[in-house]
Amino acid sequence: MPKQTRRKGYGKNRMHKYRGGGWFDSMKEKANQLKDDAIQKSKDMGLHDKAAAAHQAAMDHANTAKQMVGTAHSKAMEKGAEIHSQMKPHLDVASGHANDALMHAQSKNMDGFKSSMSNFAGSMTKAGSTGGNHIMNNTKVGDATLADHASAMSSKVSSSASDLHGKAMGWLSSLTAKKPAVSSVPGGEAAAPFQGGRRRRSRKARKSRKHPKKGKRSxxxxxxxxxxxxxxxxxxxxxxxxxxxxxxxxxxxxxxxxxxxxxxxx
Structure with a gap:
């Protein structure tokens, strides 16, 4: 967590009636973890035999995001009208992103799903600027608090977007690609649409040169x-x-x- 400034109303000794600051930090971390875990689990959409399970996982994560916004609203209201009024604009935006993520997950639009989940996590982070970790440390899910769940997922904060594009997007493009249209001209054929993801050489391969700069120069x-x-x-x-x-x-x-x-x- 970054070091708090000494501005009025901020810092660990913020306004004693709120029992200190930082009660929403763990929840915004949870939002980021949810986004990363959603991308990680949905990469199986590149495999035909796991497509249905990955599709369901994406929708589950979008629904979880919507539930998180509702929980944040109710817990913020418990902390007081002042705190809730500051967080409400960001939580409303986060709710919109969660709805968009669910819509994209249902239509198997992974680009839109990733973008919406990233925007959702960003909005939750902004909402957390007025709160702290009180909710996360006092809200239990099963046998552990939300803070414990977020801590357990911290190892998954790694970008898997490139992996997702290499596998999932190639497969999704093949699903959404239209068949070649039949030309009205006898004997004519329409060009087949592009199918599959873009293949790219590795960075190591791109840096090396296998031939002299000027062809056959000795x-x-x-x-x-x-x-x-x-x-x-x-x-x-x-x-x-x-x-x-x-x-x-x-x-x-x-x-x-x-x-x-x-x-x-x-």
């Missing part, structure tokens, strides 16, 4: 020093370019072409 002895004589090819400079006679030098003096002297007639 690199042999172009300015490379011999490990015995410590000298390179005198006809090439350090960049591997051929040198003129004047540029390479001869006995530390510029090369001068020999001029034929003409005898003067006296």
């Amino acid at each position: 690199r042999t002895m172009k300015g490379r020093k011999d490990f015995t004589t410590k000298k390179g090819n005198k006809y090439y400079n350090r960049r591997g370019h051929r040198q003129t006679k004047n540029a390479k030098g001869k006995k530390k003096r510029p090369y001068k072409s020999r001029k034929v002297r003409r005898s003067r007639k006296r």
